[in-house]
Amino acid sequence: MSEILGLWLEWLPRLLGGLWLGCKVAGLSLILGIPLGLVLALTVQAKSTVLRAATLVVVEIGRGTPALVLLQLAYFGLPSAGLTLSAMAASVLALAVCAAAYTSEIIRGGLEAVAAGQKEAADALGMSRLDKLRFIVLPQGLAVALPPLLGFSITILQGTSLCFAITLPELISQAYAIGASTFRYLPALVLASLLYAAICIPASMLVGVLERRLGAHHRA
Amino acid sequence: MNETSATDIRPLVLVEGLRKSFGSHEVLKGIDLSVQRGEIVAIIGPSGSGKSTLLRCVNQLETHTAGTVTVAGVTIGPDSASHDRELQKLRRNVGMVFQSFNLFPHLNVLRNVSIAQQRVLGRSQAEADERSMQLLTRVGLADKAKQYPARCSGGQQQRIAIARALALDPQIMLFDEPTSALDPELGLEVLAVMRELAEGGMTMIVVTHEMHFAEDVSNRVLIMADGEIIEQGPSREVMQKPQTERARQFLSAVRDR
Amino acid sequence: MLDILGNLVTGVPMTLFLTFGALLVGVILGIPICMARRSHHPVLSNLAAAVIVAIRSIPPLVWLFLIYFGLGSGILRLSPLVAALGGLGLITAVNMAEIYRGSLAAIHAGQWEASQALGLPRWSRLVEIIGPQVARISLPAVATYAIGLLKDTAVASIIGVPELAFKGTYLSQQTFKGLEIFAAVGFLYIAMSLPIAWVSRLVDARIRQRVAQ
Numbered sequence: 001m002s003e004i005l006g007l008w009l010e011w012l013p014r015l016l017g018g019l020w021l022g023c024k025v026a027g028l029s030l031i032l033g034i035p036l037g038l039v040l041a042l043t044v045q046a047k048s049t050v051l052r053a054a055t056l057v058v059v060e061i062g063r064g065t066p067a068l069v070l071l072q073l074a075y076f077g078l079p080s081a082g083l084t085l086s087a088m089a090a091s092v093l094a095l096a097v098c099a100a101a102y103t104s105e106i107i108r109g110g111l112e113a114v115a116a117g118q119k120e121a122a123d124a125l126g127m128s129r130l131d132k133l134r135f136i137v138l139p140q141g142l143a144v145a146l147p148p149l150l151g152f153s154i155t156i157l158q159g160t161s162l163c164f165a166i167t168l169p170e171l172i173s174q175a176y177a178i179g180a181s182t183f184r185y186l187p188a189l190v191l192a193s194l195l196y197a198a199i200c201i202p203a204s205m206l207v208g209v210l211e212r213r214l215g216a217h218h219r220a
Numbered sequence: 221m222n223e224t225s226a227t228d229i230r231p232l233v234l235v236e237g238l239r240k241s242f243g244s245h246e247v248l249k250g251i252d253l254s255v256q257r258g259e260i261v262a263i264i265g266p267s268g269s270g271k272s273t274l275l276r277c278v279n280q281l282e283t284h285t286a287g288t289v290t291v292a293g294v295t296i297g298p299d300s301a302s303h304d305r306e307l308q309k310l311r312r313n314v315g316m317v318f319q320s321f322n323l324f325p326h327l328n329v330l331r332n333v334s335i336a337q338q339r340v341l342g343r344s345q346a347e348a349d350e351r352s353m354q355l356l357t358r359v360g361l362a363d364k365a366k367q368y369p370a371r372c373s374g375g376q377q378q379r380i381a382i383a384r385a386l387a388l389d390p391q392i393m394l395f396d397e398p399t400s401a402l403d404p405e406l407g408l409e410v411l412a413v414m415r416e417l418a419e420g421g422m423t424m425i426v427v428t429h430e431m432h433f434a435e436d437v438s439n440r441v442l443i444m445a446d447g448e449i450i451e452q453g454p455s456r457e458v459m460q461k462p463q464t465e466r467a468r469q470f471l472s473a474v475r476d477r
Numbered sequence: 478m479l480d481i482l483g484n485l486v487t488g489v490p491m492t493l494f495l496t497f498g499a500l501l502v503g504v505i506l507g508i509p510i511c512m513a514r515r516s517h518h519p520v521l522s523n524l525a526a527a528v529i530v531a532i533r534s535i536p537p538l539v540w541l542f543l544i545y546f547g548l549g550s551g552i553l554r555l556s557p558l559v560a561a562l563g564g565l566g567l568i569t570a571v572n573m574a575e576i577y578r579g580s581l582a583a584i585h586a587g588q589w590e591a592s593q594a595l596g597l598p599r600w601s602r603l604v605e606i607i608g609p610q611v612a613r614i615s616l617p618a619v620a621t622y623a624i625g626l627l628k629d630t631a632v633a634s635i636i637g638v639p640e641l642a643f644k645g646t647y648l649s650q651q652t653f654k655g656l657e658i659f660a661a662v663g664f665l666y667i668a669m670s671l672p673i674a675w676v677s678r679l680v681d682a683r684i685r686q687r688v689a690q
């Protein structure tokens with residue numbers, strides 16, 4: 001046991017580096033993906049049929065394709081279209097597309113949860129479409145969407161493990177490399193798992209707390 | 221600006237041949253209504269008779285199927301032929317108070333009253349807040365300014381909603397059963413505010429189940445049934461000597477309750 | 478393009494086998510986990526809750542690696558397919574347990590009392606009265622999960638299970654036509670998820686009808 005603890009201590013900096021890279025990729029994909037998801041959530045309700053249909057196609061492709069395949073498409077596929085991306089850039093791009101598609105549905109749900117009376121009150125006050133969206137619908141809708149968005153952020157962080165397949169040196173790549181060079185796969189992978197759990201468990205608990213808070217707020 | 225001056229003798233609200241269908245279900249079957257400046261019109265009638273729909277057509281929360289709605293010189297034709305601009309121009313003159321208050325739960329009371337002044341009238345935050353505090357004082361809720369709506373009673377929320385609508389200096393106020401969601405004693409504080417408004421000369425159309433309000437405060441009562449106005453006239457006359465059988469039945473039914 | 482599709486399609490049966498295999502493992506294994514989670518025994522229910530949280534907080538690929546490389550290095554050597562079925566089945570099981578738990582909560586308390594009043598033994602109460610209702614209420618969530626699982630099976634390609642994504646990777650290395658190939662792979666996943674959604678809607682409607690009669 002103490003032998004394994006010693007190994008873990010030795011490996012920890014390297015694995016933490018991998019975890020940090022995963023967090024960066026997840027953070028960047030969300031920073032790009034969530035605003036894009038917001039745009040898709042709005043265009044899917046647009047008056048123009050063309051815009052609505054285009055949005056639906058983008059969302060269905062983004063959600064229907066496995067994240068792994070999106071990653072491979074970005075890293076191994078785009079070069080044959082003349083666009084060569086680093087593993088980091090391809091990871092962020094693919095996961096951002098995935099995030100945009102999923103969060104658009106989450107945000108749409110949040111916006112739809114805003115009571116009709118709220119929109120009517122804004123209309124009756126003569127507020128413009130844009131002001132109604134900005135000051136009335138978005139603040140309330142995004143508050144509803146916040147817990148599931150956080151939940152999805154955890155999923156994206158977990159999804160960065162798939163970047164192993166496109167040679168990004170994230171947590172799992174590091175654990176695998178350690179395993180390959182020492183033949184101690186199990187302890188290396190267990191430590192990697194513990195690191196994931198150490199982030200994801202508290203984060204899901206936070207989501208739960210937020211959900212209950214928000215529920216209480218809405219009942220009030 | 222001419223057409224909205226105080227000496228104008230044209231009606232403030234003119235509804236002509238108004239029809240409204242939801243799908244194949246015709247809810248308003250040709251309504252004509254004109255409301256003069258300073259008039260207080262009460263609309264009563266059984267539930268489902270189209271009172272709310274009529275009110276919502278006046279400020280175009282609902283588009284109509286045929287006829288015209290004119291408010292303070294802005295005329296809107298059937299089925300959203302009009303642009304957002306026109307709608308906003310019309311709504312700027314019309315305040316509305318809903319049965320379910322519809323305060324913005326994420327904004328405090330002061331912001332609730334100020335936001336449209338800033339965004340619609342272009343007032344500065346300081347100007348808007350000053351006006352809001354005046355109005356909140358008038359409805360007796362200045363001390364609630366920094367609270368969130370959820371912390372206020374239903375009666376307080378409805379009075380805040382009235383202040384919010386008044387903040388845009390509307391020429392007419394529409395009320396859709398403003399006390400129906402409230403316990404009777406909380407309804408009274410709302411009715412008191414409305415009475416005061418009426419005494420101040422505000423033009424009002426009030427859909428209500430409060431027969432006392434209809435009889436004592438309003439100048440004119442309209443009785444609706446099945447999408448039509450079945451009787452209208454000076455409040456006392458309509459309430460005490462209804463001419464049609466249907467109106468008599470409706471009034472005796474609500475009085476028995 | 479057609480020959481690419483023709484080549485990739487050979488991976489489809491394995492993808493479907495993985496999906497339904499893991500689903501089967503999960504649907505069955507989910508029952509005892511759910512029962513443990515709902516048990517009145519505090520140790521058992523807390524343990525089940527902890528297991529559920531722990532399994533969910535670790536990404537699917539990591540589970541596959543733990544089983545295939547971790548256990549595989551000297552403890553228990555499994556084929557890629559069995560490792561993938563085990564890992565995906567395990568994750569599915571805890572998610573099924575949570576779906577069942579939600580459905581149980583949705584069943585009206587009166588149903589429990591009624592079946593008790595009928596004097597049915599506890600076991601037959603579960604199997605004959607409660608079980609079918611849980612199945613019925615869970616169906617839409619299970620179908621949604623199955624579509625998600627279909628996409629998750631792509632991770633099995635990384636440990637070498639010859640399913641659709643694996644064929645895609647292999648083919649792209651052979652031909653350097655990555656763009657067309659991975660686009661086609663994505664298209665096939667979407668195409669497979671459509672019938673699952675369709676069948677689940679159909680079955681759902683059927684059951685609804687039968688319940689209504």
Ligand SMILES: Nc1ncnc2c1ncn2[C@@H]1O[C@H](COP(=O)(O)OP(=O)(O)O)[C@@H](O)[C@H]1O
Nearest residue numbers: 242245247265266267268269270271272273274
């Ligand atoms: N948005 C709507 N869609 C379909 N039917 C509606 C809608 N709003 C109102 N109605 C119908 O129109 C009729 C009149 O409703 P309403 O104006 O709310 O009546 P009142 O306010 O007098 O009770 C009712 O039959 C109601 O069901």
Ligand SMILES: [Mg+2]
Nearest residue numbers: 271272273397
């Ligand atoms: Mg009504």
